[in-house]
Amino acid sequence: MKNPFHVMIIPTLGCPGNCAYCWSSEEGSPIMSIDTIHDIVRWLKSFRTDPVTFTFHGGEPLLAGAEFYRQALPILADELSELTPDFALQSNLWRMTPEIADALAAYHVPIGSSIDGPKEINDPQRGDGYYEKTFAGYEIARSHGLTVRFICTFTNKSVLHKEEIFNFFMDHGFPMKLHPALPSLRGDSPQEWALPPEEYGELLVFLLDRYLENIDRSEVMNINDLVRCVFTRHGTVCTYVDCMANTFAIGPDGGIYPCYRFVGMPEYVMGNVSDCPSLEELADSKPWKLMQEYKAYVDSACGDCSHIRYCRGGCPYNAIAPTEGRIEGVDPHCIAYRRIFDEINLRMNREMFETPTVSARRRQRTKPGVMALVQKIVSK
Ligand code: SF4
Numbered sequence: 001m002k003n004p005f006h007v008m009i010i011p012t013l014g015c016p017g018n019c020a021y022c023w024s025s026e027e028g029s030p031i032m033s034i035d036t037i038h039d040i041v042r043w044l045k046s047f048r049t050d051p052v053t054f055t056f057h058g059g060e061p062l063l064a065g066a067e068f069y070r071q072a073l074p075i076l077a078d079e080l081s082e083l084t085p086d087f088a089l090q091s092n093l094w095r096m097t098p099e100i101a102d103a104l105a106a107y108h109v110p111i112g113s114s115i116d117g118p119k120e121i122n123d124p125q126r127g128d129g130y131y132e133k134t135f136a137g138y139e140i141a142r143s144h145g146l147t148v149r150f151i152c153t154f155t156n157k158s159v160l161h162k163e164e165i166f167n168f169f170m171d172h173g174f175p176m177k178l179h180p181a182l183p184s185l186r187g188d189s190p191q192e193w194a195l196p197p198e199e200y201g202e203l204l205v206f207l208l209d210r211y212l213e214n215i216d217r218s219e220v221m222n223i224n225d226l227v228r229c230v231f232t233r234h235g236t237v238c239t240y241v242d243c244m245a246n247t248f249a250i251g252p253d254g255g256i257y258p259c260y261r262f263v264g265m266p267e268y269v270m271g272n273v274s275d276c277p278s279l280e281e282l283a284d285s286k287p288w289k290l291m292q293e294y295k296a297y298v299d300s301a302c303g304d305c306s307h308i309r310y311c312r313g314g315c316p317y318n319a320i321a322p323t324e325g326r327i328e329g330v331d332p333h334c335i336a337y338r339r340i341f342d343e344i345n346l347r348m349n350r351e352m353f354e355t356p357t358v359s360a361r362r363r364q365r366t367k368p369g370v371m372a373l374v375q376k377i378v379s380k
């Protein structure tokens with residue numbers, strides 16, 4: 001199963017923040033020109049015909065400024081109207097201004113931002129002042145009618161406060177989307193903040209339980225996705241499908257990459273939008289072939305795993321970036337995926353197939369089960 005066509009636009013790799021576990025570069029890094037937006041339009045006109053979602057990502061995409069969005073959004077929306085573009089933006093919100101919020105609101109651009117929990121947990125890992133700057137931007141965005149959701153990165157330090165972090169999201173009425181901190185590709189101590197896969201697996205099971213105990217008051221997007229994967233037997237987010245060929249990222253200079261995570265790594269450039277490369281030309285590039293090799297590797301390495309249909313070896317970036325492009329294993333988070341997929345399967349089978357009297361008795365004495373989550377997800 002393929003994920004929908006998704007083009008990530010990276011207006012700059014620069015970022016004013018300095019999160020301890022991040023890889024973006026300093027503010028002052030080059031900004032995409034509007035000519036490149038025109039090149040994206042020319043490229044896509046001859047490239048694909050199916051609906052597209054554009055996500056502005058970074059670095060910090062708001063560094064491009066209000067004028068960039070005032071020009072880029074109508075160009076993409078009007079000149080590619082046959083692709084019925086949807087838009088999204090991922091930002092720490094520090095540089096949100098009423099002018100940028102107006103430009104985004106005109107195209108109903110939903111925003112994903114990042115906060116790692118209460119200030120005393122967030123700021124030690126994201127930098128002093130982060131919490132206040134992000135919430136100031138959040139207030140501007142909300143006052144212009146923009147929707148904001150937060151991603152929470154769990155590090156090996158913040159995971160010790162998982163209960164507090166879950167309560168923070170629930171008490172604020174924020175749906176939680178989480179990321180595990182990855183080993184850093186810069187600096188001398190890559191594991192300093194990284195969340196080990198075993199702990200990530202236990203965190204997902206913890207969140208499943210807390211979510212079920214508070215099913216009417218909370219939302220954990222990753223758990224929704226994982227339950228949906230198991231129930232439908234298909235991956236429903238990029239991590240659990242073959243993302244190649246449906247996800248692309250465009251760097252500030254128009255370079256085309258397999259995903260935003262590779263932007264800025266020259267060895268992963270597949271082409272440039274100014275050359276309007278065809279699918280065949282991109283498929284002839286080294287990064288594309290490497291991603292295909294990874295897919296074939298997953299077919300054999302994960303061949304005996306009962307979760308392969310809706311896991312697909314996880315994220316190729318996680319698997320190949322830390323080894324400098326050598327395929328030496330699947331996504332190291334495999335341990336976490338197995339843990340949570342096993343748990344959901346076990347609970348789902350028990351709830352669906354045990355005799356009605358046993359399941360009625362169990363329901364009376366326990367919290368809602370994963371089938372209650374399935375009902376919640378399908379009723380949306
Ligand atoms: S490389 Fe990873 S993060 Fe990027 S689209 Fe693929 S699965 Fe998603």
Ligand code: SF4
Nearest residue numbers: 302305308311313334
């Ligand atoms: S859980 Fe692990 S072994 Fe199974 S498909 Fe996913 S990555 Fe492969």
